[in-house]
Amino acid sequence: MxxxxxxxxxxxxxxxxxxxxxxxxxxxxxxxxxxxxxxxxxxxxxxxxxxxxxxxxxxxxxxxxxxxxxxxxxxxxxxxxxxxxxxxxxxxxxxxxxxxxxxxxxxxxxxxxxDGKDVQEKSAKLLFPLLGKVVTSFGTYEYASLEPVKVKIAPAKHKNTFLFIPSRKKSDELEEQAIISFRLALQYLGNYRSKFHKFHEVIIYFDNLEAEYEGRSLGIALTIGFISQLSELYNLPYLIHIKGNIASTGGLSQNGETSSLGENIVRQKIEAAFYSDIETIIIPSQDESFAKEKLKELKKYYPNRLLSTVSVENLTDLLNRRNLVAIIKQSPLVRSAKNIKKNWISVSLSLIIFLIVSFIWIREFDDNPSSYDSTEYSIRIINKNYRTLWNIPFRNSRKDPGNLERSFRILDVNNDGINEVLFVFDHNSKYSDKSISEGLALLDYQGKIIWRRSFAKGITSKREVLSPPYGTNMYDTLIINNDLCILCGFNNSNSYVSAVYILNLRKNEVVSDTLWNSGHISDVRVVELNNDNEKELLILSCNNGLQKNSILHLNVDELRGQVPTTDEYKLQNIQDAKILGYFLFPNTDYNQYLGYRWTSLKSRGMFMDNESKIVRFISLEAGPENGEYIVYNWYYKKNEFDIAIGNELRVPRDSLVAHGKLPLPYTDTKEYRELLKSQIRYWNGKDFVKREGLK
Incomplete structure (x- = not known):
């Protein structure tokens, strides 16, 4: 790569x-x-x-x-x-x-x-093998785990309800299986109690937030979980619990018959169980051959692994197996003591339900923006549980992360725990009007406008009169007088000039002077290179007057004036900036051969290693879309540059060299890298010189 x-x-x-x-x-x-x-x-x-x-x-x-x-x-x-x-x-x-x-x-x-050497302490939890998948744009990663069945049941007044936490795990198939399993549990417990409450509230919650829970495969586990909870809720003469170190997978039909999961799913779940500490896994009888075949394959590598599969045909078959299910008779004394505490239990259960419902409300009805996701035509504002809150129309045809970072931020401006959305809008946006056609807007958590602003300064050079509009960009944030501020950049839409200032987001107030540059800005970073506890800025931009890309280094509190350029591009009535360092980078012979005045720069394309104090940026040759690039590394401590050349540039340039259209040396050689380094120019306060010309 x-x-x-x-x-x-x-x-x-x-x-x-x-x-x-x-x-x-x-x-x-x-x-x-x-x-x-x-x-x-x-x-x-x-x-x-x-x-x-x-x-x-x-x-x-x-x-x-x-x-x-x-x-x-x-x-x-x-x-x-x-x-x-x-x-x-x-x-x-x-x-x-x-x-x-x-x-x-x-x-x-x-x-x-x-190796069969480890004996685990048994815990009375029924587990089920869970298969998960992480799908990304650069790969799909499958995984497995064993999860406990967690249910809470309470009487209800009006109807049966099945609550899934988080609610996005709910599916029609899962809810259907839960209803079937609950009905089967009540039917079975009818052997021990003649009458139950007419309605119940059933809460089923999942620990793993990423994986998909299939309704069919949870049937056995849910039914046993319901039976166990109901026997506790109604203080039955017999308590039914699963024995320790057991997992199960498989669905149950209306009449309690197990249903097949299919070969592929069963094989994956047997493998997950094999590489765990459980001793037994319950499977539908229809899948027994698949399970045993997979277990046999795995035992070729680990023949001493103590894992057995138990196939069951129906719920009765399972509950009659004392090696799997424990049915424990309660003494009359214990049952009486539980009945005495019945009211306390009801209050406690209500509190638990209240807390769980509160948890659901927080998860599902949280309207605090947490992050955003982008499509080609809009930005989706989402909460921390990935629920969409609202959308902002936005065209990002290049799907450029740097462009998104310059255009959207989610920040807690008031430090009150409620986030705001800061974004750049253009003249096509619903947030523009006759007074402000494009600029920067701050929205509250509901998407309502708190403030809008634009940059509309006119300025003059010997070359031309430079008038609005300006495209707005956001860069790094910083704290000034305990308020959150942001560096804003403005590139003139019709010509070459650009500007930077610092904006107090809470007050919607500019808290610095303006720095002007004779070329568009690609990135601005807050750094601390001098070890003097004072913040500095690095600005990556092009310089139209000098027809070069550049990096400017200056103190934050010196953000004013204009950057060095040629007399034709110099702005009138603007003082020179007080800078710590300024560097110009060469336009390569390859780029000039293709007719480009200078190389392109990547949005937010500057990177800083704060520990080693190395700054790097990417110079894109032959335009921004071709993937041909050079990486410049500035070693601040030595004030020296190093260069790395991408393979994508080497092939086309070397071809031109081989045909005599460009001079030697070849591209990815020490000689060519040294040639480029020798063309980097340093500002000495008056002129641009080679490094050896610095005093």
């Missing part, structure tokens, strides 16, 4: 991370680091390793190698070992080694079970 592909992978991963937790998140980040390490490119690995490493290690703290073959865990351990060798991850090295040791111990535990 090249730089642009890795950057897209990074951007996609960043966007998806908030949607997952636990094992799915581990799989997502494992894939990211695996693809990154596979590049064998030291510069890329150093540059792209730090952003997600802390989150990855945090998820790995609770990682378990169970439910899949040990080889996958071994691959993860190999990856952790490789990450300890990445120079930019030096400060994480000891933590990675500790995790490696912890995961290895868990793997040893699994291997002991597979």
């Amino acid at each position: 090249n730089f642009l592909e890795i950057e897209k992978l990074r951007s996609d991963t960043s966007r998806l991370l908030s949607q997952f937790h636990g094992l799915p998140k581990v799989l997502l980040l494992y894939s990211y680091f695996e693809k990154l390490l596979a590049t064998n490119n030291t510069n890329l690995i150093n540059a792209f390793s730090q952003e997600f490493i802390n989150e990855y290690l945090t998820e790995l703290d609770s990682y378990s190698p169970f439910y899949s073959e040990p080889e996958k865990c071994i691959q993860l351990l190999d990856q952790l070992s490789a990450l300890t060798l990445v120079p930019s991850l030096g400060k994480y090295c000891s933590r990675i080694k500790e995790l490696n040791k912890s995961v290895k111990e868990k793997l040893d535990h699994l291997l002991a079970i597979l």
